[in-house]
Amino acid sequence: MTVMSRRALMKLGLASTGALTLGARAGFGHENPMPDALRQALERAPFAPVLGNPEGDVTLTEFFDYNCPFCRTSVPVMKRVIDGDKKLRVVFREWPIFGEGSIFATKASLATLKQGKYWAFHERLMAIKGKANEQSVMEVVRAVGLDETRLKRDMESDEVLGHIDHSMQLGEHLGLAGTPSFIAGHEGLFGKQEFSAMTGLIAKARTDLL
Template sequence: MRKMKRRDFAAFGLASGLALTLSPRPGQAGGNPMPGELRKAIERPPFAPVLGNAAGDITLTEFFDYNCPHCRTTVPEIRKLIGSDPDLRVVLREWPIFGEGSEFCARASLAALKQRKYWEFHSGLMAIKGRADEASAMRIASAIGPDEARLRRDMVGADVEEHIAETMALGDHMGLMGTPTFIAGNDGLFGKQSAADLARLMARARQDLS
């Protein structure tokens, strides 16, 4: 487990070229608050899966890849956290950094969102034992029943392209180490996390934003 340093956020510039400058909070000698533009880019993408309470008071964002073993083990921990925190909003950012199979699965899952099948698709891919790739994704599609022709069309749609491109840009510009990465408030965690680890992150985030 590695807690991301708050200065990691200072390196980020939005795709528009806007440079973001951080300044310490009043009474705080150390870390800096996340700029509003960056927080919006991370937490409020125009097209992304949202779990938990869509109107919750705090957002946890996970950057993940279907071929990341720790991402797979974190799924039940996220469920626990949502079950114990009724005011939690969770945003899933598809970050396919483990090759072509990961990218196909990310695109297929985001396309499934348009048919209201995202959670079934996501859970199915996270539960497989082998590599997540086109074959495994289409087996899950056959099992859960989205329109496969539409799924393949939507996989190359502009909103899917933009979600993946923006997530890649966020990861690069913030210098994220890999998957899974969790961000809430002004802090983040990298690597395998328990529900208790994530609950502590949320508690800090609520304190940051209060």
């Protein structure tokens, strides 16, 4: 499914929250809800932003889009979750499903990894008013103090484009309904989540995996 064709699906899911069913498309069995190869692809792919403890005992993966309103409101919850759990590893999977502005934002965001300013850029871009598009993204680029020439070159790098393609494949394979989607262990949550739901998901993953 192409990026643009996902927009209709996303609009249908924006007002929804709840549990994800991981397995309808991924072929999970009862004895092994998430095959090792799929978990490696989800949690250990190169050039995916990693926050929290890189050596953490459990990994929480978030699929998000910079033009998703619930993704924006999830930032303070994610910060609280990370600050409160020193054993948690967090992987961000940028999944630009809201169109061309989201694609540009994602390319720019991932390119900041090469300049060591990913979180500063991510947090600031998530806090903007209005849509993330080329104009608003470049305003954040300048505010954060990034090298624009290098950024634009890195936006078209194999690592950046590969991350986006990988997110599209994972989202399709897992049958995700939209953003934000959070996965830890064998389970996941979709939509805006309270702190208690997030910590509950992580606790369940520790019980299942450790």
